[in-house]
């Protein structure tokens with residue numbers, strides 16, 4: 001099976017005034033269709049940086065990042081935007097919903113940006129997803145009227161509404177209590193298994209990690225291994241002590 | 242895209258205080274702009290209407306007759322022949338002849354120096370519509386010593402209908418002559434113009450100035466369309482020259498300001514002069530100009546202040562919503578749409594506020610017009626009328642709404658551009 005994300009020998013430097021901060025130093029990674037992968041590593045190890053490169057919101061200093069067969073370093077900004085809209089779904093740590101739109105409108109928004117579906121089709125798609133994330137009764141609520149877990153479920157629905165090939169989630173559970181966080185990961189796993197959507201999410205939390213199919217360990221901008229969740233959890237727990 | 246309007250609108254509602262403050266300011270400027278336009282329009286309208294009946298036609302054929310080179314009299318001799326020529330020009334509706342002069346009007350208790358218009362009441366079609374007679378009867382102007390004055394003059398002179406006054410004036414030959422006139426009608430003031438002039442039976446005026454029956458002051462020409470006046474002017478001059486008259490060089494000033502120039506020239510005999518109503522009232526039009534300049538300046542300053550306000554508010558809104566912008570960019574919104582989103586916010590704020598301002602201005606204008614309150618005389622000088630009258634046209638309202646909405650939208654461009662240039666990566670980084 002062809003890799004949906006293919007990263008080879010990627011470096012990423014940040015320039016802070018005159019100081020160069022190397023965030024990624026030679027990452028090579030393939031992610032295949034339908035995988036449910038966690039990226040784990042200590043704070044500052046480069047998880048967010050890596051997800052940003054895969055998510056086409058940033059470009060590598062060196063090396064090739066290709067998403068859905070396209071070399072993202074060679075695409076102009078408007079094409080990258082299209083790629084993000086049609087191929088990638090995003091779930092953010094702090095939910096990032098549009099405050100003035102209600103739940104239904106937030107989830108519908110990417111479909112409006114695409115402009116492909118009729119109002120009736122959009123409605124069916126959005127309500128179907130809200131059903132799956134258990135928020136069908138909250139369609140007309142504003143984000144401010146929801147709990148953190150509910151908001152993140154809205155964000156999950158929004159990320160999936162365009163039926164993207166990959167969903168990226170940067171610490172999706174970090175702002176949630178552990179039970180709610182587990183529920184979100186369970187929901188993501190369920191959608192992954194039902195629809196075959198590829199999920200890549202980063203986390204610190206061993207409890208969250210263990211739901212993943214595989215865990216990519218990253219430290220200091222380098223991949224240190226690709227292991228099973230159990231081993232990773234053990235490792236993380238050990239590292240914490 | 243409808244959702245962008247919804248987001249913009251809801252964000253405006255969300256930040257109620259900021260929106261009300263800015264929107265209120267824009268509403269205020271719209272109100273002011275429409276009222277100022279309505280005022281200057283009203284003033285020009287009033288000026289045109291009263292001027293073109295009280296003291297000038299749409300076009301005038303006047304002129305000077307000089308016995309010696311330094312003694313100019315503002316008369317047209319053998320005017321019937323001139324009238325025949327003028328009457329048959331295309332576009333001419335009707336022609337009246339008016340006597341012209343200055344005289345001291347003396348009553349038992351006071352006296353005033355006034356411009357005298359000699360009229361033949363049977364010819365005066367427009368005068369009946371413009372003058373509203375508060376006492377007496379306009380038809381009595383047919384009497385040879387009939388005099389019509391305005392309310393303010395009647396008050397100053399302490400006279401009423403039926404009273405006699407004495408008119409005293411120098412004749413073209415240089416001697417003083419007097420006549421007794423009877424006040425047959427008193428009319429409501431028509432602004433500044435009515436402060437300086439009265440109407441006297443034309444034959445009475447000829448008697449006062451010892452003019453022969455074939456002499457008059459000027460022919461006031463009324464056209465089917467007043468807008469044609471400046472185009473008609475050279476045609477009329479040409480027609481008169483072809484008929485053998487000497488026509489004075491074009492001089493866009495009222496006749497009473499031309500004596501000095503004419504007296505300095507060496508010629509004697511009759512020369513004709515053709516002027517438009519605008520020439521004859523150019524003396525007054527500076528008021529409209531000043532009102533326009535001052536209000537233009539005021540509005541420019543206010544628009545400047547509002548522009549800074551709108552830019553600033555939008556700039557704050559964008560800073561507050563940095564994460565939202567980053568998020569939307571990350572989930573696939575193109576730069577152009579982000580630009581539109583904020584531009585629409587400025588546009589909506591502008592549109593809603595200006596429409597409200599326009600509605601308010603129409604109400605205020607209607608109320609002020611209905612109150613018909615007399616204004617102090619200093620203001621009267623500016624507004625050319627003794628009451629303030631706003632003439633708010635649909636055109637002026639549309640202009641104010643479009644122009645000010647355009648301004649707010651335009652200044653929104655700059656912050657919106659900055660928002661559109663923000664990188665999606667800020668979505669993950671910006672805290673708050």
Ligand SMILES: Nc1ncnc2c1ncn2[C@@H]1O[C@H](COP(=O)(O)OP(=O)(O)OP(=O)(O)O)[C@@H](O)[C@H]1O
Pocket residue numbers: 014015016021022023041042043044045046047048049050
């Ligand atoms: N915008 C930036 N400018 C400069 N340096 C940055 C920037 N973003 C990240 N870095 C640096 O790059 C390195 C990797 O950061 P990154 O945010 O990818 O780590 P992370 O694994 O996501 O950490 P955390 O678990 O705390 O979220 C860190 O040393 C960080 O300080």
Ligand SMILES: [Mg+2]
Pocket residue numbers: 047048049170
């Ligand atoms: Mg991070």
